Amino acid sequence: MPDLNFQVENAEAVPFAVAPLLMFKVRLTNANEGERIQSVALRCQVQIESTRRKYSTHEQGKLLDLFGEPERWSRTLRAMLWTHTSVIVPPFQDNTLVDLPVPCTFDFNVADNGGLQVEQIPWDREARFRLSVRVWQEMMDIYYPNTAWLCLRRDVFDRLSQYKMQRGIPTWEQALETIIPAVAQTEEEVVS
Numbered sequence: 001m002p003d004l005n006f007q008v009e010n011a012e013a014v015p016f017a018v019a020p021l022l023m024f025k026v027r028l029t030n031a032n033e034g035e036r037i038q039s040v041a042l043r044c045q046v047q048i049e050s051t052r053r054k055y056s057t058h059e060q061g062k063l064l065d066l067f068g069e070p071e072r073w074s075r076t077l078r079a080m081l082w083t084h085t086s087v088i089v090p091p092f093q094d095n096t097l098v099d100l101p102v103p104c105t106f107d108f109n110v111a112d113n114g115g116l117q118v119e120q121i122p123w124d125r126e127a128r129f130r131l132s133v134r135v136w137q138e139m140m141d142i143y144y145p146n147t148a149w150l151c152l153r154r155d156v157f158d159r160l161s162q163y164k165m166q167r168g169i170p171t172w173e174q175a176l177e178t179i180i181p182a183v184a185q186t187e188e189e190v191v192s
Helices: 057-062 070-076 133-143 154-167 172-191
Strands: 004-013 021-030 040-048 080-089 095-103
Touching: 004 133, 021 040, 021 133, 040 095, 080 095, 154 172
Parallel strands: none
Antiparallel strands: 004 021, 021 095, 040 080
16 A cells, blocks of 8 residues: 655746646655555645744734734634645656646545555645745736735625716726825825
């Protein structure tokens, strides 16, 4: 029976995909030397391990919406499921390197006497990898150059959409740009 171990060796942004995509390079190593592996159906759960990273004061400020005040992080800061992804690993002996695409249950039958064997890899097998923030930012810059993400409550979005439609404003950026000068002027009046 194979005794597989996993190591993520690298991650990089894929520049010419339809949607944002990271490609992780995963090495599979079989502890049973010389044993030929015909195929591996590798299903992976990718998590963001928020608790394993140190955050600067500036970064802590940006995480208020997600985790609350840093004093509460002992209760609110948790690992988060990012995604599930899978890849079929082709035949190999000893070890192989595969590409595991990560975009931003199966019932098994076992045959005897040298026939096809399908076994689930134990859940205690994992590979940790420190994905550089630089790689993430590079991917976002490739797919969304000079843009930032904004999440709005549904009622606020509906009001902004109504504002945009009533004035015949073609883009969201232009709608926000018409509001920002009014907000800045109000702030100046309050300061004065």
